[in-house]
Amino acid sequence: MNNFLAQAFLSHDGLVSDKWEQYLQVYDAFLRERIEAGIPIRLLEIGVQNGGSLDMWSKVLPTGSTIIGIDIDPKCASLQLPPNVRVRIGDASDVQVLQDLLGDAEFDIIVDDGSHRSSHIISTFRACFPRLAGDGIYFVEDVHASYWPEFGGGFRAAGAAMEWFKGLADALNTDHFRPVDIARPGVDELQAFGKYLQSISFFDSIIAITKLGQTKDAPYRRVLSGTTADVSSFSRLCSFLPAQGLRSLRLMPASDAAFSADLQNALAEAKEEIAGLKALLAAEVEKSAKLIAENADAETTELRQPKSMQGSRFFAAVVHRLRGMLRGQTRQR
């Protein structure tokens, strides 16, 4: 294995640590640049056991880094660890315990290697992701246990941690949900995560979740650049954007210069089309109003059934409303 984390781990001779070999590649891919930058890192690891991974983190992280380990086993409190490592004892699946142990401490890296029970992994994530600093990374180890019923999981089982994290991937795209889906249960939590979530990556038995450096307070914008659009015209590209996307479109200066005439034409054409449609609608409304009036006369003379009366009243109300709308829009123009 050609990576320095793997080398540090494999040549480690202190307290015993227990990791799957593929994790070392994942840690190397996500952390190498950060470690090489030499800026101190604040790391939290849930699950201490023999203290081996805390010992190893203290060897590989830049000078000045601080490491906190949490374990439910009180024996972990007596481990002999380097001075920049602290061990706290408590149940990491309990939000209140975490609050008591950590207060408002922030971390750059969080590793969950605790009980591996699905419900614990999820509650710990909910409680600790807010403690992750911007650009921070959250690792969940041993998610293979999520496929095992004795750990509260199962293949595609409701409540399994893997299923929950697969669902969390939807948080990346809530800005594109249709209104009918936004109203569905659980979407508010996804929207809240979506403001902070940058990525979620799945590997064999380990998940890496990265946090945005800056909160996403508004949907990302479409950017159009370039000056030649021979296959799909510029105005056609724009016509596919929803109104909000069109308002927030970022048009680069060269494109702006190349396509402003195109856009003006498209706007004029759209206005003409709308005017035509309004005229058509007005004619249809008048026709329907006439038909309803004739129908109502017939109903009074022939003493029709109340049901059909209800129908004509309904259409009369629709026509009334459409007339009102058309009048309102004419005034706006």
Ligand SMILES: C[S@@+](CC[C@H](N)C(=O)[O-])C[C@H]1O[C@@H](n2cnc3c(N)ncnc32)[C@H](O)[C@@H]1O
């Ligand atoms: C897999 S071991 C940790 C190994 C260690 N991270 C390493 O790499 O060497 C899991 C540890 O999680 C602890 N643990 C289990 N349930 C816990 C909980 N609810 N809260 C905190 N720690 C827990 C266990 O006591 C055990 O020491």
